[in-house]
Amino acid sequence: MSDLAVLAVIGAGTYLLRSLLLIRTAALPGALQRRLPFVGPSVLAAIAAQGIVAAGGGVEVEASAAAVLAVAATAAVWTRRKTFGVPLVAGMAIWWVAAAVLSSRS
Amino acid sequence: MTSIAVGRRIDREALSQGAGVALSLALGYVPFALALGATFAATDLDPLVAWSSSWLVFAGAAQATAVSLLDAGAAPTVVVLSCLVMNARHLLYGASLRPHMDPWSRRTRAAGAYFLTDAVYAIAAARFEEGPGAEAISHRSFYFGAGLTAWVSWVALTGAGVTLADSVPAVLRLDLAAPLTFVLLLLPLLSTRAAKVSAVAAGSTVAVGATLPMGIGLLAGIAAGVAAGSLTGDTT
Numbered sequence: 001m002s003d004l005a006v007l008a009v010i011g012a013g014t015y016l017l018r019s020l021l022l023i024r025t026a027a028l029p030g031a032l033q034r035r036l037p038f039v040g041p042s043v044l045a046a047i048a049a050q051g052i053v054a055a056g057g058g059v060e061v062e063a064s065a066a067a068v069l070a071v072a073a074t075a076a077v078w079t080r081r082k083t084f085g086v087p088l089v090a091g092m093a094i095w096w097v098a099a100a101v102l103s104s105r106s
Numbered sequence: 107m108t109s110i111a112v113g114r115r116i117d118r119e120a121l122s123q124g125a126g127v128a129l130s131l132a133l134g135y136v137p138f139a140l141a142l143g144a145t146f147a148a149t150d151l152d153p154l155v156a157w158s159s160s161w162l163v164f165a166g167a168a169q170a171t172a173v174s175l176l177d178a179g180a181a182p183t184v185v186v187l188s189c190l191v192m193n194a195r196h197l198l199y200g201a202s203l204r205p206h207m208d209p210w211s212r213r214t215r216a217a218g219a220y221f222l223t224d225a226v227y228a229i230a231a232a233r234f235e236e237g238p239g240a241e242a243i244s245h246r247s248f249y250f251g252a253g254l255t256a257w258v259s260w261v262a263l264t265g266a267g268v269t270l271a272d273s274v275p276a277v278l279r280l281d282l283a284a285p286l287t288f289v290l291l292l293l294p295l296l297s298t299r300a301a302k303v304s305a306v307a308a309g310s311t312v313a314v315g316a317t318l319p320m321g322i323g324l325l326a327g328i329a330a331g332v333a334a335g336s337l338t339g340d341t342t
Contacts, residue, residue, distance in 0.1 A: 001182040004155045009182075010172055010189045011162035017193055019219035022200035023212055032201060035336050038304040039202040040231040042331025043195070044292035045305035046324050047224055049312040051285025067282055074286050078293050084130060091286045 062102045070095035117247040124251025127229050132259035134284030135166075135225070139260060142170055143267015149177040153268050160264045164257065165223055167324075168192045169264075195325050198332075199227040206234040207249075209242035218246075221253025223260075225284075232291040304335030 021028065028036075052067040074091030081087065146156035151173060159169040168189040175185045199222050207215050229252045234245060296302050308331025315323040 003151050003176050004158060006176060006182045006185055007155070007159045007162050007172060009186050010168065011159075011164070013186065013190045014163055014165055014168065014193045014196065015220060017190070017196040018200055018222040019216055020197060020200060022204055022207065022219045022222070023215045024204075025212065028201060028204065033205075035332050036202050036205070038300065038332045038335030039198050039328070040235060041292060041295050041301040041304040042308040042328045042335065043199070043202075043224070043231070044228050044288050044295065045309040045331060046312045046327035047228065048285045048288035048292060049309035049327065050316075050324060051282065051288065053313050053316045067285070070282055070286060071289055074289055075293060078290060082294075084127070084287075084290055087290055088130070088283065088286055091289075092283060095282050095286075 063099065066095055066098035066102055069098045115243065117241070117244045120244040120247040121251035124229065124233075124248035124253075125255040127233075128225070128252040128255035129259070131225050131229065131284060131287050132256060132263070134282075134287055135260070136263060137281055138166060138284075139263035140267040140270070142166060143264040143269075144271045145170065145267075146173060146264070147268045147271040149173055151177055157265055157268050160261045161257075163189070164220070164260065165193055165196075166260075191322070192325075195224075195328055196222060196227075198328065203227070203230055203234065206230075206245060210246055214246065218249055218253065221250070221257060223256060226253050226256050228288055228291045229256075232294060235295055300335045300338040303338045304331040307331045307334035 027033075048071075052071060053064050070091040073094040074087045077087040077090040143157065146159075147153045149156060156173045159172060163169050163172065171192060172185055172189050175188060200219065203222070204215075207218065210218070226249075230249050233248055292305060296305060308327040311330040312323050312327035315326055318326065
C-alpha cells in the first residue's frame, strides 16, 4: 500500500467519523442527546488545556505557569470587554512578559 | 437586518464573520503548521505526498502521527487505526452540531462534514450556542466561511512549511494564541453550573494526562467532561 493510499484511507475514515452523526436523518438516541450540551465546553476546555500545558513546546512547569497567567489575564479582560481581539492581545502580552521573567529567574 | 442575502443562499455578513474568527485562530496555528510542513520535508516520504495529508485528512495531530509512523516504517493498518482512534472525537462533533444544522439539506451537511476540525467545531459550537435562534442561512454562511478559511489557511501554511523547511524563522512566539482563542470561545458557553463542571473536568483530565499520546489525552478529557456535566445534570 503506497503512502498516499494510506493517507487517503485515513482521510476517508476521518470524513466518515465527522459525517456519520451529522448526516443521519433519524433522531439521535435520548441518552446521547442529553449529553450533547456538555460536548462543547468539554472539547474547548480539553483543547485549550492541551495547548496551555504544552505551551513552549513541552510539558514544563515554568512555561505552563506563564501560560496559566496568560489565561487568567485573558479571562479577566474578557469579563470587562466581551470582544475577541483585546483579551487575546492582553493574554499574549502577559505570556511573553511572564515567560521572559520566569526563564530569566531560572 | 444588516446582512445581505444573495439569492437567499449566502449571508455575506455571517460569511465574513466566520472567516474572521477562523483567521484569528489560524494565526495561532502558524507555528504548528509551519513546523508540521518542515517535518513533512524532513521525512523520507515524498514531501508532496506528506503535504497531501493537509487536504486528505485535514487534522493536524493525526497528520503528524501518520507521517511519522509511515516514516518509521509502521504497517499501514497500525497507521490507519492509530489516526482513526485519535480522530474518534470528531464523531461527537457531528452529534453536537447536528441539532443546529437540522434545517440544512443532507447534501450541505455532508459537505460541511469535511471541514469539521477541532478549530471549526469550536468556532461553530460557540456561535450556534450564542445565537440558536439565528436564521439557518446565517449559521450556514458562518460555518462555511469559517471552514473554507481554516482549510485554505491550513493547506497554505503547511505547504509554506514544506517549501521553507529549515529557513522558517522563529521571530515571534505565537504558540499560545490558539489555546487562548479556544479559551475565548469557551468562556461564553460557561453559563450553567454543569457547563463549568464539564470544562473543569475536561481541562483537569488533559492536564493530568499531559504525557499521554496527543489524541488519547484529548479524548479522555472530552469523555471526562461530558460525564461530569451529565452527572451534575442541570443545563439551565
